[in-house]
Amino acid sequence: MIKKFFKNIGPGPLVAAAFIGPGTVTICTLAGVNFGYALLWAMVLSVFATIVLQEMAARLGIVSQKGLSEIIRSEIKSPVLKTIAIILILSAIVVGNAAYEAGNISGGALGMQTIFGNPIIELGSLKLNILSLIIGIFAFVLLYIGNYKVLEKVLIFMVVIMSLAFLLTAIITKPNIAEILKSVFVPKFPKDSILTIIGLVGTTVVPYNLFLHASLAKTKWKHKSDLGFARKDTIIAVVLGGIVSMSIIISASSINGGEIANASDLAKGLEPLFGSYAKYFLSIGLFAAGITSAITAPLAAAYVASGCLGWDSNLKSSRFRAVWIIILGLGVLFSTIGFKSIEIIKFAQITNGLLLPIIAGFLIWVMNKSIILGDYKNSKLQNIFGIMILIITIFLGVKGILSVFKLI
Known part of the structure; x- marks a missing residue:
């Protein structure tokens, strides 16, 4: 029974690994x-929305045996709309993931720095971060092997360590369990909390995860009879991811105020209160969050580019490899030299803000097409949940774009 369960663990943990990156750790810390504990309910909402959309993406991948970007290419008939959709997707996912990759690698390095210090090599005027290079090499080797089962096992192990x-x-x-349960089920909106609430939802319901999940699901499962395994895999992994995010919020709640802006600061802040173990556990968690996102972001970008441009999406194909090598290489470069391109990240935020409601809307539309899914199309209840989540994603998208231009 247990052996069968582990055999059918699929891309769910990879999806959880992708959304729990340094950005999620930071927003949960804040x-x-x-x-x-007041915003724990927002994580419950985020988990529910993520399960609904990711289940649709996985079902689409298994039944159609195509990735989401391939479906977009084949189902949007208007050449103009198709071109706009492909440009937007490539901009948001490929360029966006290149921008965020430096943050993923830097986040992993930050976790290691809390334990090992910050080894730097100086080359003239350049200062190179050794830990960023180590994380980049590890991610490169794992992706270059090009074996889905190896990738899956390593990432599941890292997700377990992180959790x-x-x-x-x-x-x-030593959290207050009664207060936690109350905060989970009773929504509260403390003063100045609205942007943090939106941030918690926005870092969990991620556009590139929908593409990643559909592509990985069709790689893992080939038969419609596997849909039950895919559904369980999605629910367990996303709920686990939500519990991890809540754990970070609960840990951070034990510190009142202070100069805490990220998980590394939190690790240092917890040490005097709860001893060195707290610091080490949190640092290991941040390292695992950074390294898993550093692997899944280039992988997602490669799947998206291959689907949009009609390339072979085999993990070992040269074009597929070229995309993730560029994304990973830029991430390592920017992280190693400490370069932060605010303009690129702003561009990524704008395109992601536009993309999330568009992809969620497209996904719901496709999930109702009998020609693609037959008897496996959405039920009325799934459509109701999907439309509710679509409204939330539109709100998130508008907020994201307005915040970039400092209009809110």
Whole structure:
């Protein structure tokens, strides 16, 4: 029974690994430090929305045996609309992931720095971060092997390490269980919390994960009879991811105020209160969050580019490899030399803000097409949930774009 369960673990943990990156760790840390347990309900909402959309993406991949970007190419008939959609998707996912990759690698390095210090090599006026290079090499080797099963096992192991690290940190802080349960089920909107609430939802419901999940699901499962395994895999992994995010909020809640802007600061802040174990657990968690996102972001970009441009999406194909090598290479370069291109990240935020509601809307539309899904198309209940989430994604998209231009 247990052996069968592990055999049918699929891309769910990879999806969880992708959305729990350094950005999610940071926003959860700030939510806990600034608002205590009050915003835990927002994570429950995020988890529900993610399960609904990711289940649709996985079902589409298994039944059609195509990736989401391939479906977009074949189903949008208007050449103009198709071109606009492809340009927007490539901009948001490929360029966006290149921009965020430096943050993923830097986040992983930050976790290691808390334990090992910050080894730097100086080459003339350039200062190179050794830990960023190590993470980049590890990600490169794993992706270059090009074996889905190896990738899956390593990422599942890293997700388990990350989950245990953050859960143990939360347990060490001796949280108030009654208050946690109340905050999970009773929505509260403390003063100045709205942007943090939107941030918690926005870092969990991620556009590139929809593309990644559809592509990985069709790689893992070939038969419609596997849909039950895919559904369980999605629910378990995303719920686990939500618990990890909540653990970070709970850990951060134990510190009142102070100069805490990210998980590395939180690790240092927890040490005097709860001992060195808290610092080490949190640092390991941040390292695992950074390295898993550093692997899944280039992988997602390669799947998206291959689907949009009609290339072979085999992990070992030269074009597929070229895309993830460029994304990973830029991430390592920018992280190693400490370069932060605010303009590129702003561009990525704008395109992601536009893309999320468009892709969610397209996904719901496709999931109702009998010609593609037959008897496996959306039920009325799935459509109701999907439309509710679509409204949330539109709100998130508008907020994201307005915040980039400092209009809110």
